[in-house]
Structure formats: C-alpha cells, structure tokens
Amino acid sequence: MLEDTIAAITTAYGEAAVGIVRISGPQAAAIAKRVLRNRMQEIVSIEKWASHTLHKAEVWDAVRKEKLDEVLVAVMWGPRSYTGEDVIELQGHGGRLVIQEVLQVVLQAGARLAEPGEFTRRAFINGRLDLAQAEAVIELIRARSEGARRLALQQLQGQITQLIRELKHKLIGVTAGMEAVLDFPEEGLETSNQEVEQLTQVIRDLEQIILQARTGRTIREGIRVVIIGKPNVGKSSLWNTLIGEDRAIVTEMAGTTRDVMEEEVIVKGIPIRLVDTAGIRETMDLVERIGVEKARDMLRRGQVVIVVLDAGEGLGNEDQKVLELVSGLPLLLVVNKSDLEVSRINESDLQCYFPGQQVIWASMKEKWGIEEIKTAILHKVLGNIEPGGEEGMISSIRHEDALRRCLTACQGALKALQREMPSECVLVDIYEALECLGEITGETVSEQVLDRIFSEFCIGK
Template sequence: MLEDTIAALATPPGEGGIGIIRLSGSQAVAIAGKIFNPRQGPGLAASRSHFLRLGLIQDPDTGETIDEVLISVMYGPHSYTAEDVVEINCHGGALATARVLQLVLRQGARLAEPGEFTRRAFLNGRLDLAQAEAVLEVIRARSSQGLQAAMAHLQGQLSGKIKELSTGLTGILAAFEASMDFPEEVGPVDQEKLQELRQILAGVEKLLASWEEGRLLSEGLRIAIVGRPNVGKSSLLNALLNQERAIVSNIPGTTRDTIEETLQLGGFTCRLIDTAGLRETADTLESIGVARSKQAIEAADLVLMVIDLQDGIQAEDRRILATVKNKQVIITGNKRDLAGDNCEGLAAFAGDNPYVAISALTGVGLNELAQRIRELVLGGRVSRQADEPLIMKVRHRDALERCREHLQSASAAWEKGLPEDLIAVDLWAAVNYLGEITGSTAREDLLDRIFSDFCIGK
C-alpha cells in the first residue's frame, strides 16, 4: 500500500482563497510534472525542494488549461509523510480543485483514504502514533489551552514520557530475562530494580491523574443550566453567549429540548447546555425534555442552578437542589433587577455552594458569574505545570490503566517472592500497553480505527 502515490484535496471543499491538492509517494513528482507547465525554468522534476513555482496546470491529452497555480515539491524524507510530496496551490474554487485532482488521478495517483497522509508519516517513522493523533487534536482544538496541550503532544511531549517509562521497564525486563536464562551466573534480580519498578508505576499513575484535566481541555467543561420553568435559564444562556440563541418567553415550559453551545472562558472551552425547566408535567413533549434535562445534569461537570429572585425560594427549588447535590453547583439567583436588594434567601439556600445574584436581562452580575466559573475550572482542576505531559484521549487512558494493573500485579508478585517468570509476564504486558500509545505495538485494526477518524486529505 505504501508503494502507490496518493492524492487528495488537503483544504476544506468549497470556495476559498486557495485550494491545495496534495500528492505523496514515489511517483508524486513524475505525475504532477506531466500536468504542470512552468512559467519559466526547467520541468518540475528539476525543482528545488521546498520552493514555490508558478505555472499552469494543463490537461496533457487536450492541452486545455485548467488553472494557474503555485506548486511546491518537498522531497522525502523532509516532508509531511517522509515521502516525496507535491502540493498544488490552486485557485480555491470547487471546480478548479476538482479538475486538477481528476487530472492527477488520471495520471496514475490513487485517491487517498481518510488520514492516509498522516498514517504514512507514522508508518515511515516520522511521527509516532501519539503524535499522529495529536495532528487531529491540533486541528480540532477549540480553546487556546487545548491547542497548547495538543501542540505539546505533536512535538512529542507525551511520547517522550511514555518512551522513558518504557525504556525503564525494558531494562527491568532484561534483568529478569538474564536471571531466568542464566540463573547460576546471574542470580536473582536485584532488589534495587523493585524500587525502579515502583517509580515507573508512580510515573504511570501521575499520567493517569492528568486525565481529568486533559479531558477538560479536549472536550471542554460541560455546564448545565438547570432550574424551574420560567426562572430565566434560556435568558442566561443567551446573555452568556451574547446572542439570541434560545427562545425566551414568559410561558413556563418554553424550552423543550436541551440546547448546547460553546463559549470560551479564560482560554477554556465551555459547553453550555440550556435545559427544559424541571417540574412534574403531564405534557408528553415537556416530560421528554425534563428527562433530557436530567441526563444533562448527569453528564455535567458544573451545574448553574438558576432561581428566580423575584419569586423567592420555592419548594421545587429545594427538590432540584437535592437532585444536583453531588455535582459542582453555582447557585445563580436571576432577575436581580426585579428583586431590589432583597437577595437574602439566596445565601441561606446556597449553603456551602458558591452563589451569585445576576440579571440575565440587564447583564448585572454576569462578569462575577464568569469569574466564579473560571475559579472553579482553574482552581479545582487545573494544577498542572505546562511542561508536564498530560493525557487527553480515552484510548491513552485505557492503555495506561491496563499498564498500571500489570505493574501493580508485578510488584505485588515480586514482594511476595513469586517466581520470576510470573513477574516477567506482567512486565511484558505493561510494556505492550505503553507501546500501544506510541504505536510500537499497535495492531492494524487499531490503526484503522484511529486514522478513520481523520478526514481525507489529512
């Protein structure tokens, strides 16, 4: 599969300033050379690596000019895939790029599969698997903090840590192999190695502990806005987004479905979820909405529980508070503009939870609310030094958890003085799980799954 030359549109389809057709493989230059007519200078095959050249794309069969382009050749191994790569910068119209791609395919290239360029970069050893996945993390990053963490992954921060742990483990394994192969000469494995094993286990645990924050960076903080009907939940969503996203009305039960929008707060992505007002209802549609609200509460990292300061605390509010008691909650007293200075019940109702009085209508108190959210995000969860690696993918977490199990079982067996071959089996398994992260022990079906997440052209 690595032998054929692949091609695809590398920019999003549709209209744009430019659209780039990318080719990779041993025939990339020869294929592009057949359709490129340079404005000046020699043919494409004589191009300098990493230089742009101007010319026309012409159909070699008919002589028809398709587009005027800038073209670059990047010879392997100094290219994205480590193979010869050609990028054709077309005018960014859907038709021009489609015609150029067609021509390239007709000259012998094959349409790339999703993620195939990056997969080749991995198979050719230019990126390891964690770095290849980071390409997608960078593309999909939704907050500046998330982008920073993804870039660190792309540059090998996580891979470096995994390799360090793996090298340590391999060293211990080598000691076991030697001791098992030559029991007379070598003798039992030194107890010092047990200490090393414990340190490696601590390293794995530290990485696992970063998951909570990593997930936050990649997925965003889920904030559910909940409360009785008509307290102003949708108004709050709109006010925070600064946009009339959800329908607001004075009819209780306006919002029937959950509405989700993202918002950037202090460099973090927050996913704000407006929910249907919580109450007992005989209306079928509304009760479906209420069930969805409950699911949203379940999945939320943070709940903004909205109460109506004008109405004061109601029995229903207390019931709702009880249902969110094991969540992080900010009690949000709304309609402060109607309540005058009468916000006393709020503090007592909130108890240990942080609270703030706002008006979604006038905007009073919204900055303070955003500040509270930031404090909870930054204070409670984000404690990491930026130069420490963190994990952001379920796949990495799962592999590390399995690795940890085997390390625990190896060290327990060691402490009990169990046979060396038993310990070695666990150590092997642990090394394998680390290798799944960087790809050194990843199987074909795993690669298929990972790269099918990419789009064509990446």
C-alpha cells in the same frame, strides 16, 4: 501500499483563493512532469529542481490539449518531506471545478486517489511521526478552542512521546537486573529492593498521568453545564447573558421556556456547552411537561449543574423539589436578582438546603457575577489547573486505556516481586506493560487499530 504514488486535494472543499493538490510517492516527479508545462508549453525538468523550492508552471490536460490552470509547484524530495517520500504540491486557484480538474489529470497521469489519512499514515510508516503524533494531526485540525489546540500541538511536538519514552526507560531498567538473574544463574544474582523502588515509582507516575486524563479530555472536548431551577427565576436570562445573545425568550410569565436550548461558548480557551432547561414544576400543560422531563434527563449528562434561585421570592417547595433532583450532582448555586433591596434568601437558608455548596450572588439585570460564574465552572471541573497548564496531559481515550492496562500489569509485577515469585513471572507482567506503552507510540499496534485511527482523517491529510 507504499509502492503506489497517491494524490488528493488537501485544501477545504469550496471556493477559495488557493487550492492545493498533493502528490506523494516514488513516481511523484514523473507524474507531475506529465501534466506540467512552462509558459512556452515545454515539459519542465522537475527532477532537476532543488528540494523545498517553489516554481511557476502550467497544468495541462494532455488528452484535450488544454491548459487548466497556472500553479506554483512546491517540491519536497524525500525523506525531508511530510510523508518521508517525494512530495509535489500543485498550488493553484481554489475554484471547485478547476481544482477537481487538476486532480483528475494527475490521477490520469498515474497517481492513485489517496485514502483518508493516507498521507499521515505514510508519515508514520516512514518514521516521520510516531502514532501519538499522527493522532495529534487530526486533533489539531478538529480543535475548537485554544486549550484543545495547545494540547494537540504539544502532542504533535512529541510531549506524549517523551512521556512514554521515560516510562519505558524506567521499566527497561527493572527488566535489566531481572534478566541478568535469569541469564547468569551461576553468578548467584538476586533481585533487590532497587527493582521494587523503580517499579513503585513507575506506578506512581502512571497513576498521576491517568488522574489528569479526565482533565485533558475536558480541555479538548469541553464542559457541559446544565442550568436548572423552578420557573421564572432567571435561567434563560443567565443563559442569554453567558452566550452573549438574546436567544432564549424571556418574559414575566412562568413556563416560557419549554424546550432544551444549547449553545457553546469559549471561556479562557475551554469550550463550555451551556444547556437552558424548562422550569421544574408540576404542570398540566402537555408541552411544558415534556420540557420538564427533558430537563430532568439533561441533569444526568451535565458535568456542572447550575441551580438558579430567586432572591426576591426566597426558598420554597419548588426549590425543595429541585434540591431532590440535583442531590449528589456537582452543583453551583446562583442567587439571581441580588440587586433587589430586600433579599428573601440568606446564607443560613442556603446551607440548610444546599450544605457545603458554592454560592454566587448575581443579577442578570445588572450583569453582576457573570465572570465569577464562568470562573467557578472551570474550577469545578479543572480544579486549580490554569489554562495553558496542560503540559504532559493526555486527552485520548485510546491512550488512557493503554496506560490503565500498563498500570494493571505493573501492579501485578510489583505484587509478584513482593511475594518473591520467580523472575519469569515478574517479567511477563513487565513485558506486557511495555507492550501497552508501545501501543501509544505505534510500536506494537495492530493494523486494525491503524485502519480505525486513520479512517477518521480527511482524504487530503
């Protein structure tokens, strides 16, 4: 595969100021030379250009003998390039037709159309990135929030790699002493408490990393928040206020909201998916009844459930039914209409219905308590981790799975050590743990896994 020279459009599809065609591989210079001319229509001596320089040229279709575009040519000779190979980028005008025609003449000149993620895969194969860093490229592109961007950038800069390297160093330290016992039996060497202590520390490190993995995924993927309550307590008003738009219809008539509405907002760099639902009550209206069933279904998918109560009406039978629905779920209580002179809900009532739950007194009319609600949502899921405190967190399910298997192997090795089993038995588990860590950085990963990872990339990356 690396013997081929590949090319693709690396900029987004559509009209733009600039469109870029990237060429990478051993024949990049020769292919570019076949399509480029100077302003005198002479062949350019691209092989003489210094690396990491820009040059003005024209792209010509040799068959039609026609100029297609004027471009800036970026030259990056390997191994000091993104892929580790010779890379030429043709930076032209970003029209849909012109950039496609530039790509076509490059392909006609001998390049092959790149597969999804092939540029980054070559960077991995050539040692420019390890697999964790390569995965961070697509995560950085897909990042929808500041938190997700920070996580991806840290991973791209090698923080996960360094974390794995430190774990491997500790495990190799355990194997060194045990391998000496096996290699030099005549010396009468024995395993010591040092191996037990080292392995115990690795297990603690793994447990801490895995514990934070859920938080890392939340920062990347966001928090789903379901707003629920009986009819006409202000659920849609709260939803409108949180998203900053009057999207949901709000009236004095109970049962106005009949369907589920969703919208995403960013709070302190974290995506929050807000779900407005129909009021929970028994109803003969077919459409409203379907909406109520949808609301019940959404409850099971929420990471935080906001129960909205009406300070003007107090707690009644319908609130009791809502309580039964949300029992055991991560709750946040919002008492709306707290601006009324007389509140029919007090703290003792709430502790009776919702013991131990956080209560926020708010008013959608006066916009009270909104920031407090946002902060409480984040705290409910992230705990005391502040935005920007994501250092060293993993967010990939693949990485977490490999670390869990590594943890299981390490726990098996520790038990074997404590039971004074033969060193060979202990080393089998430790070697398995090292292999699991190697899967994260790509040292021991299969071609099938690589195919799956890079197939998720766009063609130009």
